[in-house]
Amino acid sequence: MGQEQNMPPSYRTVYTGGEGKYEEKKSVFIATVRHVETEEEAVAFIDEMKKKYWDARHNCSAYVLGSRSEQMRASDDGEPQGTAGRPILDVLIGASLTNAAVVVTRYFGGVLLGTGGLVRAYTQAARDGIDNSVLTEKIYGTILEIGAEYTDVGKLQYLLAQQSVPVLSSEYLDKVSMRVILPAQDADRLIRDLTEATAGRADIKKADSTYYCEVDGEIIM
Structure with a gap:
């Protein structure tokens, strides 16, 4: 890191x-x-x-x-x-x-x-x-990959919405998989919050780091 x-x-x-x-x-x-x-x-x-x-x-x-x-x-x-x-x-x-x-x-x-x-x-x-011109601020962010059981999805969605964390993608198979992005300096705090909310059941890992911005509700890398 x-x-x-x-x-x-x-x-x-x-x-x-x-x-x-x-x-x-x-x-x-x-x-x-x-x-x-x-x-x-x-x-x-x-x-x-x-x-x-x-x-x-x-x-x-x-x-x-x-x-x-x-x-x-x-x-x-x-x-x-x-x-x-x-x-x-x-x-x-x-x-x-x-x-x-x-x-x-x-x-x-x-x-x-x-x-x-x-x-x-x-x-x-x-x-x-x-x-x-249209100007924007690009933020250095961390992409998190989150895997969870269906019973924990509500808690995850609540926390992500509460902290205004954009969800890049979601996949609902035997488990739920999400990719989210947020400022790099906030990543460890969110991991702790999600881990606590799911009593350690969620599988969370840092996947990548990149600059991004949000324009009209769309995440631009």
Whole structure:
């Protein structure tokens, strides 16, 4: 269980990406936000935006990866150094987001904006994109597998409902089998409660650990 102790209990990320738009002196800045899990996904997303907006002057980008935000990249894509990619990255960091990527596309309007104008424009476009996205918090959880006799099902269901523990699956054969998920730090307490409620008759084991979130009543791994 040492790995569990090293994992952050939760992190904030993008569930559904959105778009933002900012205009200044006829230049148009279009931000696209996407959830990504790996560097390969982030690079593919950036390439996708470059193909979609092939006629734009710049497609600047930034992404943050890892449950501890341990991997960060930013690209100015031809804009003056530090005026595009870094401001976009700062917006992601400021929003405490990880496993997220933003591409801000610029259609040049013919008027130079200067360093300050570029930073402001890329920052605002990225913020608008995030504001128009659906964000979620992923929790580091433990999946428990529970086996029990039919006579104990009512007690188990009561405890799980009382503690708002989502049931991932149930199987009713000669015995009842359930898979549930809950924050990792609460798993040992629930095991004790279920064991006590069934006088030790329930067979409970930790099956796996993963990050998850709940969206509209559905568990998303």
